[in-house]
Amino acid sequence: MIELRPEQLEIIQKMSVFQVRAGMPPTEARILALLLVSDRTELSFDEIRETLNTSKSAVSTALNTLVLRNKVESITIPGDRKRYFKHQLRNWNANAKDGLDKLLSVNQLLKEILSVRTTETVDFNQDLKNVIAFIDFMQGELVHVFQKWNDQHQIENN
Template sequence: MTELGAAELRFIEAMALHFERQGGTRIGGRIHALLMLADAPLSLKRIAELLKVSAASVSTNIRACMAMGLVEPVSVPGDRQHYYVISSEGWESRLRTAEEAMKAFVKMCRSALASPQLADKPHLREAADFCDFYLNEMAGIAERWRATRSARPTRTPKASKGRTA
């Protein structure tokens, strides 16, 4: 990528605000968006240049994106820099994270409902019932996604047309 166009910048900023609304950082959203648009792996230095932010900020936020399962490191033969791409398992990772959080929440609610002092709390029961419903509805979604994804024809990335990572 040489420079970012207007449409790319709009998407990057929209993703930054989305990440922030979800409790993340704007720069994390920008990094994720940039890597979604990239045709090739990007180095920390190049990410910082394209987003016009410090390399330290990119380094900190890339680790957070990796912890969320959204981004993964890759190597480029003959180059010692660190490069990054969107994780091929990122969407499933997000599903697993949401499911784990919901399971922990329902466990906490069910534990509280087991206490005689809290057993008759309707909001607590509704929260637990909703979580059970949600988890039942979500069961198997990752497998269905993989089946849908594998049934689609594979797309080959466009040639870079002189662009460099």
């Protein structure tokens, strides 16, 4: 059981509310938040369970999906049977890109819609074309933005 200071508890609360609003299940959100604020960055299954006061089953499924989604990594220490779990901060960048790409993939459907629409509704179709062009533009620009970031930072991160 991890002892948490009041500020830490408060942030876990705020952070998990934020993530739940964004569609994440509560237990997952609270685990992620805990792993961000706790003084030790690698916590065991049972430490997480006790600290968040949650059932083993809930923690187990939540951790497994978090690992699957590359939000958390699981670490094994030789000579210790327990698994330890750590927030995958390093992957934030890549996860963000994946998320944005998924958002932008709506363009595929918009193009399909355009190809199926009447040609009668000229203004509407023009607006639709603009949206499609905008998303294509965003996609291209984002590639550059990510590239620019990586160029600036992969040197130092060696």
